[in-house]
Amino acid sequence: MDSQPAFIGMDLGTFKTSVVSSNGTRDSIFSAVGWPKDHVARAILGRDVVFGTDVVEKRLALKVCRPFQRGALKYLDSAESGVSEANLEQHKEAARLLVKHAVSLTRPQPGAPIYGVIGAPSRASIVNKSFIMDVASDAFDAVVIAPEPFTVAYGMNALTDALVIDIGAGTIDICPLYSTYPTDEDQVTVPLGGDFVDEVFMRLMSERFPEAELSPNIVREIKEKYGFVHDIDEKAIVMLDVKARPTEFDVTAPLKEACLTLVEPIIEGLREVISRFDPEFRRAMLSNIILAGGGSQLNGLDRLIEQSLEAYGGGRVRKVGDSVFAGAAGALKLAMSMPADQWDQFRLHNNSSSLADAA
Ligand SMILES: Nc1ncnc2c1ncn2[C@@H]1O[C@H](COP(=O)(O)OP(=O)(O)OP(=O)(O)O)[C@@H](O)[C@H]1O
Ligand SMILES: [Mg+2]
Known part of the structure; x- marks a missing residue:
């Protein structure tokens, strides 16, 4: 007889994969996989495949794949994502290894069936849902794919008249x-x-400070530490190398300009969503907006969205408490609340993979 199932909630993101399990473990790793470039690298690293911070730290010795980068294979069909056929196989293998590694981090009891809810982007296409099912099939006995924002809302008991961004x-x-x-x-x-904010910030920095030596990681770390969208008196002063010599730069203006690029598209997307509802539902939803995901941590974003909503009669915006694990924790809660007979429907030899299919 099977032992007690292990339940897992997973947020499979472009940038990071977070995983939370019913046995109390939680982990978050970069959504990236590295393979040693040659046999020397393989001998030094002592592994055939590398995960987590090692992918960044040892990147010179690795061939790195971010299988969901730019939404490739995730919210676009592979033809649209610009990933070649050859790369497609590599992306698929990387995604498979990543999911398997993330599940192994939860240390499930040997022999216990593993039931998981995976948060996928809201509108992952059928093709991409089946891609996720496929890469998850090695690691799970049964799997459900749920929209990421829904898992966040489920975790926060905000299933009525709310909007998750x-x-x-x-x-x-x-x-x-x-x-x-x-x-x-x-x-x-x-x-x-x-990723888009990072690209804009990188471009603005190289225009204004061409002498500063930058890398995608440096740019991202500055944004994560100082990123903001409101009016502040403080300045974002950072040290960057110029010809290998640390030098001070005031990056306040380019940083703000880059971070602000997200605000208009968010308001436009919100307007599109709420315009489909009757005014009384609109009001209720706008007064219960939840910001989730890593970008929710941009300083002042909640207040700026509230200000922008004044034209729509006002709104109330709050941030999730834990932007790294909110999606995975909600997915786990969903997994644990599903009755055993419903899990049987999601056994991987079945084709149904989303709650909507079973409803
Ligand atoms: N404190 C912060 N301020 C601003 N941005 C941040 C902060 N922390 C993380 N981010 C950014 O959030 C993004 C990652 O967010 P998250 O981990 O929610 O993405 P993901 O789930 O992997 O991606 P997706 O949902 O698009 O597939 C990165 O661009 C990261 O730089
Ligand atoms: Mg995400």
């Missing part, structure tokens, strides 16, 4: 909640996110 690395997903399972048509996915 999940600001990730690749996409901003806006999802209305009105006491039922959200359909694909309810939701809006804006194809922008933290």
Whole structure:
């Protein structure tokens, strides 16, 4: 007889994968996989495949794949994502290894069936839902794919008259909640996110300070530490190398300009979502907006969205308490609340993979 199942909630993001388990473990790793470039690298690293911070730290010795970068394979069909056929196989293998590694981090009891809810972008296409099912099939005995913003809302008991805005690395997903399972048509996915802010910030920095030596990691770390969108008196002063010599730069203006690029698309997406509802539901939803995902941590974003909503009669915006684990924790709560017979429907030899299919 099977032992007690292990339940897992997973947030499979462009940038990071977070995983929370019913046995109390929680972990978050970069959504990236590294393979040693040659046999020397393989001998030094002592592994065939590398995960987590090692992918960044040892990157010179690795061939690195971010399988969901720019939403490739995730919210776009592979043809649209610009990933070649050859790369597609590599992305698939990387995604498979990543999911398997994330599950192994939860240390499930040997022999116990593993049931998981995976948060996927709001409007992952059928093709991409089946891609996720496929890469998850090695690691789980049964799997459900739920929209990421829904798992956040479920975790916060905000399933009635609420709006979740999940600001990730690749996409901003806006999802209305009105006491039922959200359909694909309810939701809006804006194809922008933290990666886009990094690109703009990098461009503005190289225009203004061409002498400063930058890398994508440096740019991202500055944004995560100082990023803001409101009017502040403080300045963002950082040390950057110029010809290998640390030098002080005031990056306040380019940083703000880059971070602000997300605000208009968020308001536009919100407007699109709420315009589909009657005015009384609109009012209720606008007064219960939840910002999730790493981008929710941009200083002042909640207040700026509230200000922008004044034209729509006002709104109330709050941030999730824990932007790293909110999606995965909600997915776990969903997994643990599903009765055993419903899990049987999601056994991986079945084709149904989303709660909407089973409803
Ligand atoms: N304190 C912070 N301030 C601003 N941005 C941040 C902060 N912390 C993380 N981020 C950004 O949030 C993004 C990652 O967010 P998150 O981990 O929610 O993405 P993801 O779930 O992997 O992506 P997606 O949902 O698009 O697939 C990155 O661009 C990261 O730089
Ligand atoms: Mg995400």
